[in-house]
Amino acid sequence: xxxxxxxxxxxxxxxxxxxxxxxxxxxxxxxxxxxxxxxxxxxxxxxxxxxxxxxxxxxxxxxxxxxxxxxxxxxxxxxxxxxxxxxxxxxxxxxxxxxxxxxxxxxxxxxxxxxxxxxxxxxxxxxxxxxxxxxxxxxxxxxxxxxxxxxxxxxxxxxxxxxxxxxxxxxxxxxxxxxxxxxxxxxxxxxxxxxxxxxxxxxxxxxxxxxxxxxxxxxxxxxxxxxxxxxxxxxxxxxxxxxxxxxxxxxxxxxxxxx
Numbered sequence: 001x002x003x004x005x006x007x008x009x010x011x012x013x014x015x016x017x018x019x020x021x022x023x024x025x026x027x028x029x030x031x032x033x034x035x036x037x038x039x040x041x042x043x044x045x046x047x048x049x050x051x052x053x054x055x056x057x058x059x060x061x062x063x064x065x066x067x068x069x070x071x072x073x074x075x076x077x078x079x080x081x082x083x084x085x086x087x088x089x090x091x092x093x094x095x096x097x098x099x100x101x102x103x104x105x106x107x108x109x110x111x112x113x114x115x116x117x118x119x120x121x122x123x124x125x126x127x128x129x130x131x132x133x134x135x136x137x138x139x140x141x142x143x144x145x146x147x148x149x150x151x152x153x154x155x156x157x158x159x160x161x162x163x164x165x166x167x168x169x170x171x172x173x174x175x176x177x178x179x180x181x182x183x184x185x186x187x188x189x190x191x192x193x194x195x196x197x198x199x200x201x202x203x204x205x206x207x208x209x210x211x212x213x214x215x216x217x218x219x220x221x222x223x224x225x226x227x228x229x230x231x232x233x234x235x236x237x238x239x240x241x242x243x244x245x246x247x248x249x250x251x252x253x254x255x256x257x258x259x
Contacts, residue, residue: 097121100240104154108150115131116150125239130151131234141180155203156203159199167196168188169213169214169215170215170235172220
């Protein structure tokens with residue numbers, strides 16, 4: 001009996017605190033792990049938000065009104081107001097086709113929404129399609145007067161980027177024969193040349209960074225059996241090549257010195 005009484009005297013009524021403390025420690029560790037897993041790359045979130053915004057501006061059923069805040073991927077967590085639609089953004093200057101595409105899409109946002117311009121990218125280039133609907137009269141190589149503001153915004157962005165450009169003329173498969181052009185080859189080549197002359201003479205794009213090509217109806221991007229497809233095929237593609245042009249300033253200095 002004395003031994004049992006001795007053991008009873010040494011037992012503590014607060015032993016449950018040990019188990020409770022262990023439980024609190026485990027619970028704290030659990031929430032630390034959950035909090036760590038919930039942290040995401042804010043830069044990627046910003047890039048995703050920008051991509052969604054551009055997609056809604058181009059293809060969404062909702063018109064864009066005002067200047068809603070936009071997440072700037074270069075400043076994670078910060079909000080900036082985008083430039084007004086059609087505004088010419090700052091110079092690219094970093095040899096980055098992704099940045100150039102974003103600048104072109106902002107500069108030509110109204111024309112993209114109206115289906116007059118399409119922008120698509122590949123692994124080695126960026127293609128800006130100027131469709132006949134918005135830029136040329138049927139059977140003519142001269143730019144429409146109404147298209148000059150849009151062309152100017154695009155040309156200023158491209159002039160600042162210093163990439164090599166290949167201007168490609170394309171037509172549908174409907175034969176052409178008028179007083180100026182006897183074939184689709186001639187029309188497509190004339191349109192490409194007209195765009196190059198404008199870039200050189202009006203916007204100061206160095207000639208050594210430019211080339212022209214006329215493909216006629218032989219490089220379609222849509223089915224020529226429908227009116228919609230033929231309208232998409234009648235275009236001038238401004239192809240921005242991935243490799244930046246040589247040092248334009250040095251080339252211009254050398255040219256001036258030789259004269």
